[in-house]
Amino acid sequence: MLRIKNVESGYGRLKVLKKVTMHIRAGEIVTIIGANGAGKTSLLKTVSGLIPARSGEILFDMKEIGKLPPEKIVFLGCSLVPEGRQLFAPMTVKENILLGAYPQYRKKRGDQVREDLERIYGLFPRLRERERQLAGTLSGGEQQMLAIARSLMARPKLIMMDEPSMGLAPLVIKDIFSIVTRLRAEGSTVLLVEQNAKAALGIADRGYVLETGRIIMQGTAEDLLSNREVQRAYLGRDLDAEGTM
Template sequence: MLRILNLETGYGRLRVLKGVSLHVSSGEIVTLIGANGAGKSTLLSCVAGVVRPWAGEVVLNGRPITGLPPEQVVASGCSLSPEGRQVFGPMTVRENLLMGGYVRRGERGREETEAALEEVYGLFEVLRQRRDQLAGTLSGGEQQMLAIGRALMARPRLVMMDEPSLGIAPRVVQMIYETLPELKRRGMTLLLVEQNARAALRVADRGYVLETGQIVCEGDSEELLGNREVQRAYLGKDYRRIDE
């Protein structure tokens, strides 16, 4: 589905990604974990076309999408739910979602957009209740659901989510995470970036660990959950038990 080869990018002179390679197969949930500033969000932004790559290759469904502008990446079936939600504050919830389906504009698209709208409302009932409310007045958790819903409106085959648990009440995080396997059941492929490694690894099939712009570790979720280095650095368990 998605193959990233030796991707390098950065801001100004600062090199953030130092040759990252990873792959996501169709129907998988893959998570990318790592500390703040490791380059996780930069990686997703680079795939989505917001940040230009310096070197390397991004292939989606066998088609190179390296350096394409965001609207073309979306049109080729890959949507990003960005970090910090980034909803259109002065627009209503429904309008926000309609924007997510912009790639399908035209006569034929209208019905499909309505269908996609129903699906998103089905997934997050609270968005239906608040459809005429301005997105900026929603709570953080509701905005996160809106951001995910908006990404789903384009009916992507690959959904990338950047820190869906950031700054949200634990109860809502749980709710959002419960929808991820449902998305997988509906045939979507997920690439999930998280600082909250435990939550991400519980739902994911496989994971990668990114440290200062490089992949340092990869494996099945259980494997990573059991990995001592990962436990120490990202799961809040330290070596105290050895000392005891």
């Protein structure tokens, strides 16, 4: 579904991504883990068109999207749930959700929008309860659910999530990751950027480790969870030290 080959991008003179190559198959959850500043958010912004790729290829459903503007990429079926949620705080929950349906409105699919809204409320019952509430008054977990709901209204084939667990309590994080696995069960493909490496690898099929703008490791989620270097750097474990205790 998504193929990235030798992609480089950055901000001004600063090169952030350096020859990044990776792929995602339809129906997978793929996670990207790495430290702060590794380039994870920049990678998602490059795929979604918010940062233009300087070189390399980005193929989505066999179409080159590396030079397309963000709105065209969304129309093709690739949506981003941004870091920090970026909701419209003075607008209601329902208004924020419907903003995500812009591609469907452009295609004059009002009936689909109503169906999709009911599906969203089925996924997120709390959003139905709070549909008239201002988005800025929601809890952190509810805001994250709203950000995911808004992206789903575009009917994406691929949904990219940037740090969905950031700032949330452990029980809320569990709910968010349960939603991600449910999306896969319903046919969605997910690219997940997460600092909570253990939680992300716990639900993912495969993963990539990004370090200073380069992919330094890849493998199945199980392989990465058991890898000593990943455990030391991202899971807070040092097996050699544990072995001497």
